[in-house]
Amino acid sequence: MALLDVQDLSVTFSRRGQRTVRAVDGVSFSVDAGEVVGLVGESGCGKSVTSLALMGLLPRQRGVQVGGSARFDGTDLLKLDLRSMRDVRGRDVAMIFQDPLSSLNPVVPIGLQVTEVLVRHRDMSGEAARKEAAELLDRVGIPDPRRRLKEYPHQLSGGMRQRALIAMAVACRPRLLIADEPTTALDVTIQAQILELLKELVRDSGTALIMITHDLGVVAGMCDTINVLYAGRVVETARRKELFAGRRHPYTVGLLRSIPRLDAGRGEKLTPIRGSVRDVLPWTEGCAFAPRCDRRVDACVGAPPEMTPTHTGHEFRCVNPFPLTQPEEARV
Amino acid sequence: MTLAPGKKKEKLDRLAELSAVRDDEQGVSLWREAMRRLRRNPSAIVGAAILVLFVLVAVVGPFFVPYDPVDQSGIREGVIKPGSIPGSSAEHWLGYDHQGRDEFSRLIVGARQTLIVGIVSTLIGLTIGVLIGGVAGAAAGLGGRWGRLVDSVLMRIVDMLLSLPSLLLAVSVAALLGPSLVTVMIAVGVVSVPIFARLLRGSMIAQANRDYVLAASSLGVRKSKIAISHIVPNSLAPVIVQATLTLATAIIEVAALSFLGLGNPDSTQPEWGLMLADAQIYLDVRPGLAIYPAVGIIVTALGFTLLGEAMREALDPKLRR
Ligand SMILES: Nc1ncnc2c1ncn2[C@@H]1O[C@H](COP(=O)(O)OP(=O)(O)OP(=O)(O)O)[C@@H](O)[C@H]1O
Ligand SMILES: [Mg+2]
Numbered sequence: 001m002a003l004l005d006v007q008d009l010s011v012t013f014s015r016r017g018q019r020t021v022r023a024v025d026g027v028s029f030s031v032d033a034g035e036v037v038g039l040v041g042e043s044g045c046g047k048s049v050t051s052l053a054l055m056g057l058l059p060r061q062r063g064v065q066v067g068g069s070a071r072f073d074g075t076d077l078l079k080l081d082l083r084s085m086r087d088v089r090g091r092d093v094a095m096i097f098q099d100p101l102s103s104l105n106p107v108v109p110i111g112l113q114v115t116e117v118l119v120r121h122r123d124m125s126g127e128a129a130r131k132e133a134a135e136l137l138d139r140v141g142i143p144d145p146r147r148r149l150k151e152y153p154h155q156l157s158g159g160m161r162q163r164a165l166i167a168m169a170v171a172c173r174p175r176l177l178i179a180d181e182p183t184t185a186l187d188v189t190i191q192a193q194i195l196e197l198l199k200e201l202v203r204d205s206g207t208a209l210i211m212i213t214h215d216l217g218v219v220a221g222m223c224d225t226i227n228v229l230y231a232g233r234v235v236e237t238a239r240r241k242e243l244f245a246g247r248r249h250p251y252t253v254g255l256l257r258s259i260p261r262l263d264a265g266r267g268e269k270l271t272p273i274r275g276s277v278r279d280v281l282p283w284t285e286g287c288a289f290a291p292r293c294d295r296r297v298d299a300c301v302g303a304p305p306e307m308t309p310t311h312t313g314h315e316f317r318c319v320n321p322f323p324l325t326q327p328e329e330a331r332v
Numbered sequence: 333m334t335l336a337p338g339k340k341k342e343k344l345d346r347l348a349e350l351s352a353v354r355d356d357e358q359g360v361s362l363w364r365e366a367m368r369r370l371r372r373n374p375s376a377i378v379g380a381a382i383l384v385l386f387v388l389v390a391v392v393g394p395f396f397v398p399y400d401p402v403d404q405s406g407i408r409e410g411v412i413k414p415g416s417i418p419g420s421s422a423e424h425w426l427g428y429d430h431q432g433r434d435e436f437s438r439l440i441v442g443a444r445q446t447l448i449v450g451i452v453s454t455l456i457g458l459t460i461g462v463l464i465g466g467v468a469g470a471a472a473g474l475g476g477r478w479g480r481l482v483d484s485v486l487m488r489i490v491d492m493l494l495s496l497p498s499l500l501l502a503v504s505v506a507a508l509l510g511p512s513l514v515t516v517m518i519a520v521g522v523v524s525v526p527i528f529a530r531l532l533r534g535s536m537i538a539q540a541n542r543d544y545v546l547a548a549s550s551l552g553v554r555k556s557k558i559a560i561s562h563i564v565p566n567s568l569a570p571v572i573v574q575a576t577l578t579l580a581t582a583i584i585e586v587a588a589l590s591f592l593g594l595g596n597p598d599s600t601q602p603e604w605g606l607m608l609a610d611a612q613i614y615l616d617v618r619p620g621l622a623i624y625p626a627v628g629i630i631v632t633a634l635g636f637t638l639l640g641e642a643m644r645e646a647l648d649p650k651l652r653r
Contacts (some may be wrong), residue, residue: 055550055551057546057549062478086549086554087550087552088552089549089550089551090550090552090553091552092552094550094551095550097543097546097547099543102542102543102544103543103544103546103547104544104547104565105548105562105565106544106566107560107566108565109566112561113548116548116551116553116557116561117431117552119555120551120552120553120554120557122553168551169551190382215455221495249570293418296636
């Protein structure tokens with residue numbers, strides 16, 4: 001059985017006087033124990049909202065509606081009451097955010113922020129907690145951890161802040177880690193180090209990881225399974241090798257074409273996807289990607305496209321996918 | 333002081349927002365940076381100098397005064413006659429007051445009374461205001477639907493207080509409790525309660541939406557813990573600034589209450605507001621008797637205001653470099 005099984009997750013925001021937004025519109029995917037799963041998509045496709053919904057961190061207001069289910073080890077996270085959810089957070093499921101500076105409290109020393117988790121979930125206190133905190137910092141590659149514990153967030157570099165946040169997230173050895181664009185706010189060399197650290201932690205501890213990113217390059221390096229999201233729905237899901245060998249959905253192809261590659265021939269241009277995320281069709285009226293799609297056919301509009309399964313587990317939501325044998329067109 | 337209640341509220345909320353620590357600002361360096369900017373600001377220096385002098389005079393001065401401030405030696409010695417109060421002399425630097433007491437000694441000892449009453453009343457306002465504002469801010473920022481209810485009940489009470497002109501409020505409280513020194517402190521303190529409450533609440537709500545709160549929640553940290561150890565420390569800057577400014581108004585209000593006869597009933601004890609009130613009948617005989625305490629009140633209030641405004645500027649993220 002999968003560690004996390006998300007079925008038909010939907011999140012709508014409705015505010016008085018504003019159009020209701022279906023930020024997540026029926027997302028389904030699953031994560032096995034110890035597996036690294038990528039959620040990939042453009043800005044605004046609902047990646048962060050998905051992760052917040054799983055953590056129960058969306059604002060609890062009347063205008064925010066969450067539907068579907070997310071079974072973690074058998075219990076539906078979306079149905080948990082606040083108290084139980086708080087026990088799950090940090091202990092069983094933890095999250096790493098995009099901006100390490102703003103995710104740390106500026107006026108509280110790093111050490112206190114790390115020990116807070118240990119106090120909360122592992123019944124540690126005083127010297128024991130401080131010792132464990134120092135070990136955690138050491139484990140995520142922060143040199144001289146004892147001294148760092150006394151420092152404030154602004155005294156650390158961006159990469160070190162993210163390491164500290166990762167230390168907090170793994171402090172209780174959660175079975176699932178959600179990383180929401182953990183490297184976007186960092187510069188390139190640091191990005192690689194952080195990804196390496198995450199890979200290592202996941203390998204050593206057997207923690208499952210949901211890697212949220214808009215960068216297929218990140219996903220290519222570390223994910224076992226990749227889910228491509230468009231307008232709040234999964235449009236293609238496959239094991240990494242299969243996806244890179246034979247992508248079927250035009251949006252996935254477009255995404256791949258729009259990232260720079262080292263092995264690209266000279267003069268080969270990056271091709272951005274036409275239009276923008278705003279040119280979407282509601283999923284109920286057809287394929288949301290249709291207005292931007294080069295392979296659009298009449299059947300794209302009218303009814304929502306279903307996921308087409310294949311015998312390898314590779315699935316895609318498209319009525320006119322790229323054929324499996326790779327024609328020149330689908331190559332990147 | 334004369335702003336309409338709506339305006340007052342708006343101003344407070346904006347102040348809370350302005351002074352709240354922003355994303356790109358950092359805690360300790362925020363204070364260190366503020367100190368650096370304060371030291372370069374002439375009005376902060378002047379304000380601080382005035383206050384140091386005032387506090388020194390108020391704390392140490394009374395031990396060194398040349399005469400007993402309640403001793404009516406002028407009357408005993410018969411130097412005070414109707415229509416003539418002796419002015420400055422070598423023995424009595426500022427002359428006698430209308431009851432034959434040494435004016436200089438009274439001014440110095442009066443400073444202590446003013447300082448004590450000012451500080452205590454500000455502390456009363458600060459404590460109650462921070463409690464109300466802290467609870468309301470935590471409830472509104474983190475508490476869900478029930479929290480919002482608690483918040484709106486508390487804030488309506490605060491708004492009621494805020495809608496009354498402050499002096500009227502102080503006078504009503506003083507009249508209600510009967511004149512005494514404690515009454516003065518409570519009355520002046522009550523006036524500043526809504527200011528502190530609104531300010532802290534506003535900046536706590538702003539903080540509750542910040543990323544580090546979300547990050548702490550994502551680790552399962554309890555709401556009460558988040559409020560106390562994360563949100564409050566980040567929300568205090570505007571409150572501290574306001575406390576400095578409130579000291580200025582408190583000193584003026586204390587004087588005003590004494591002036592109106594709602595102050596310390598023991599009218600022999602020197603207090604600047606009372607001295608001013610007593611002096612008004614003798615304005616044509618000895619205008620100095622009114623001028624000395626008035627200057628004391630104005631200069632002290634100015635000192636607190638200068639320093640407070642400079643602190644506000646130093647902590648205001650929008651004015652940074
Ligand atoms: N609190 C909210 N209220 C209303 N709409 C929201 C709220 N949070 C997110 N949205 C909307 O939901 C959609 C998805 O947002 P989300 O943050 O999940 O995007 P994302 O995929 O994480 O993008 P990015 O790559 O920029 O982080 C957006 O259109 C956004 O405007
Ligand atoms: Mg996001």
